[in-house]
Amino acid sequence: MVYIEDLKNHVGKKVELKGWVYNSRSSGKIKFLLLRDGTGIAQCIFFKGACEEKSFEQFAELTQETSVKVVGTVKEEPRSPGGFEIGAESFEIYGPSVEYPIGPKEHGVDFLMSHRHLWLRSKRQTAILRVRAEIMAAIQDFFDGRGFTRTDAPIFTPSACEGTSTLFETQYFDEKAYLSQSGQLYMEATAAALGKVYCFGPTFRAEKSKTRRHLIEFWMVEPEVAFNDLYDNMELAEQFVEYVVQRTLKNKAEELEVLERNTLALEKVIAPFPRLHYREAAEMIKKENPNFVIGDDFGGADETIVSSKFEKPLFVHHYPAAIKAFYMKEDPNEQGASLSCDLLATEGYGEIIGGGQREDNLDILTHKIDEHELNQDDFKWYTDLRRYGSFPHSGFGLGLERTVTWICGIQHVRETNPFPRLYGRSYP
Ligand code: 4AD
Ligand code: MG
Numbered sequence: 001m002v003y004i005e006d007l008k009n010h011v012g013k014k015v016e017l018k019g020w021v022y023n024s025r026s027s028g029k030i031k032f033l034l035l036r037d038g039t040g041i042a043q044c045i046f047f048k049g050a051c052e053e054k055s056f057e058q059f060a061e062l063t064q065e066t067s068v069k070v071v072g073t074v075k076e077e078p079r080s081p082g083g084f085e086i087g088a089e090s091f092e093i094y095g096p097s098v099e100y101p102i103g104p105k106e107h108g109v110d111f112l113m114s115h116r117h118l119w120l121r122s123k124r125q126t127a128i129l130r131v132r133a134e135i136m137a138a139i140q141d142f143f144d145g146r147g148f149t150r151t152d153a154p155i156f157t158p159s160a161c162e163g164t165s166t167l168f169e170t171q172y173f174d175e176k177a178y179l180s181q182s183g184q185l186y187m188e189a190t191a192a193a194l195g196k197v198y199c200f201g202p203t204f205r206a207e208k209s210k211t212r213r214h215l216i217e218f219w220m221v222e223p224e225v226a227f228n229d230l231y232d233n234m235e236l237a238e239q240f241v242e243y244v245v246q247r248t249l250k251n252k253a254e255e256l257e258v259l260e261r262n263t264l265a266l267e268k269v270i271a272p273f274p275r276l277h278y279r280e281a282a283e284m285i286k287k288e289n290p291n292f293v294i295g296d297d298f299g300g301a302d303e304t305i306v307s308s309k310f311e312k313p314l315f316v317h318h319y320p321a322a323i324k325a326f327y328m329k330e331d332p333n334e335q336g337a338s339l340s341c342d343l344l345a346t347e348g349y350g351e352i353i354g355g356g357q358r359e360d361n362l363d364i365l366t367h368k369i370d371e372h373e374l375n376q377d378d379f380k381w382y383t384d385l386r387r388y389g390s391f392p393h394s395g396f397g398l399g400l401e402r403t404v405t406w407i408c409g410i411q412h413v414r415e416t417n418p419f420p421r422l423y424g425r426s427y428p
Helices: 004-010 053-057 109-114 123-144 184-194 230-251 253-258 278-288 300-307 362-371 376-387 400-408
Strands: 014-027 030-036 041-047 067-076 084-095 168-172 175-179 196-204 217-226 275-277 314-317 340-345 350-357 393-399
Touching (some): 014 084, 030 067, 030 084, 053 084, 184 196, 184 217, 184 376, 184 393, 217 230, 217 400, 230 253, 230 314, 230 340, 230 393, 230 400, 275 278, 300 314, 300 340, 300 350, 340 393, 340 400, 393 400
Parallel strands (some): 041 084
Antiparallel strands (some): 030 041, 168 175, 217 393, 340 350, 350 393
């Protein structure tokens, strides 16, 4: 069997192609079949007299998404998709497809989401999934190539990492457990064993809101580095994001074209990235959004106010400790400010990275756990990391789906996961 992407190696030869009907039409003595097999689309031409009589007569059975084997000869044809054409002899149907629910007409989002298992076959969705796969490979290659060890974190966890309000509670035999919001705390433990580590896997947040940026289940990559401070952390993050973006531009140009992505904006994603202290960013926001209260966290629109002033992704650092998680280290030189950093993507795509330097002082950390009304017993293992050879360390988490949304230049995060879990939707 031959794949459509390999047709160039078979010019003049007879081949068997297997795939699904993308489109078909008839015009007198010629019938055209567009066949897709996941690697590309090929035009197959059935000429009356040149192909098997039965195939010509039964051509109307080739309705959209019928699965089929086509036998024919490969010809070069610059006007055809991919530059080749099949002079077809015959076809054989594997599985019919009667009244395929997704047609060329516009469908509502809810309808498409309910048919996600079929919607995935469209040109746009396959382009997005290919970009996603490239980004995942780039993420792994970047860290593996820099001496990081991948040490994935558990999904069942005894406690919160990112606040109790978005915890997904579940049962772990006779005990309560929670689906992981972040692998970070575990990476702090493996960083003490291996120095430079990362995890990459699904994380869960019970976010009871419908936005363009929130999934209930999303993938996050979380590097953690022993002895890195906040500034080392931002340097690592900007080199990482540059690598992922530039590699995707190079390897997935065709897909980005299908998605009509303006790639000029992405070509400028070269380190170093600009950095703003929270205070500076907050003052910029206040000028354009008088309702914003300095000291509060940024909303999506607030992030856009600052990031729209820059051509590159932008770090905002030193957020007030009061609006950040319990593990953030406070800057000893600036009371109330945390050694945190978020990375805001270009073009209004908002936060794609959250991270910073971790509190490494046992007494302060114990106090923070109390302040956040968390249970000391759940964090005994975590505070042990400060009891036995505590070390300055930093890390960050990059949300995969938000990054794919940004790089693809699409509107909504729901199209970047093959089977997205959203507030109010867990089907299919
Ligand atoms: O800013 P967050 O909450 O940071 C953490 O979880 C840290 N513990 C990471 C670390 O330092 N190791 O989440 C990190 C990133 C966000 O910037 C965003 O890209 C993504 O995860 N994210 C989401 N993506 C989709 N849907 C959601 N509900 C998301 N919540 C966070
Ligand atoms: Mg965040």
